[in-house]
Amino acid sequence: MLSWRVILPFILTGSIWGSTWFVITGQIDGVPAAWSVFYRFALATPALFLVAFLMKRRLILTRPEHKLAALVGIFQFSGNFLFVYHAELYVTSGIVAMMFGLLMVPNALFGRVFLGEKVQSGFMIGSAVAIVGVLLLLVHEWRANPNAGVVGGNVALGIGLAFLGILAASLANVIQANPTGRAVPMVSLLAWAMLYGTVFDLGFAFLTAGPPPVPTSGTYWAGIVYLALIGSVVTFPLHYNLVREIGAGRTAYNSILTISVAMAISTLFEDYRWTALTIGGMVLAVIGMVVALRAKQRR
DSSP states (O other), X not given: OOSHHHHHHHHHHHHHHHHHHHHHHHHSSSSOHHHHHXXXXXXXXXXXXXXXXXXXXXXXXXXXXXXXXXXXXXXXXXIIHHHHHHHTXXXXXXXXXXXXXXXXXXXXXXXXXXXXXXXXXXXXHHHHHHHHHHHHHHHHHHHHOTTTTSXXXXXXXXXXXXXXXXXXXXXXXXXXXXXXXXXXXXXXXXHHHHHHHHHHHHHHHHHHHOSOOOOOOHHHHHHHHIIIIIIIIIHHHHHHHHHHHHOHHHHXXXXXXXXXXXXXXXXXXXXXXXXXXXXXXXXXXXXXXXXXXXXXXXX
């Protein structure tokens, strides 16, 4: 755990993923969220195929594997990100990141329903504590927004969109965990899934936002490059190298660093105000996640 081969990628992935939530806010400022999602993955997809090629993973899939990749792409790289980008129109980016820290809960529930996986009592207790903590943060978010019930400032809508994004991401996780998905190299499956998701994003953007805009801001395109290459491609091999080095259970603790970075950035750049309620919520959420992850790791 103290080797630089573990510490460096652990810190890099957590810090990068923690920063992406704030970078997204610059992608939805004056540009339709749907088009920003498309631009991101239109750049990331060929880069991920290149990663799979350099890693010498097979890129030719069977018909059932292509169907699986299409489903994963629609849920992960379309539904998940479209919901997240639209959610951040109404909710602080760090809070959306905190909500996604609870992704392990629907993962466990869907895994129990569709894959027959058991859920440990310790995991349930930790998850319940984490949910209470996140709910306290959401209560503060609601109170801090004077236009919470008005269209254009609807915190409830943002929370609902983030929740749908969590469900979409969780369904993608469960779908790819079936026997067909396990037979495909992960990087190859994700490359094809990203391609299918990008095609869907293109159609959705045209239908909902009209012709593609061409932003002239250099900051906007720098954000696209960062999200596509650094946030979506560079971190992928780092993350799975961690899984090989220390196991999936310990690697999952990276989510704690991710949400901590996201909340710190929101504090610095989104003027997020800490109160007794939010501090208590953050503490409960982190403690609950640690308890749940420890129970999952023991299993």
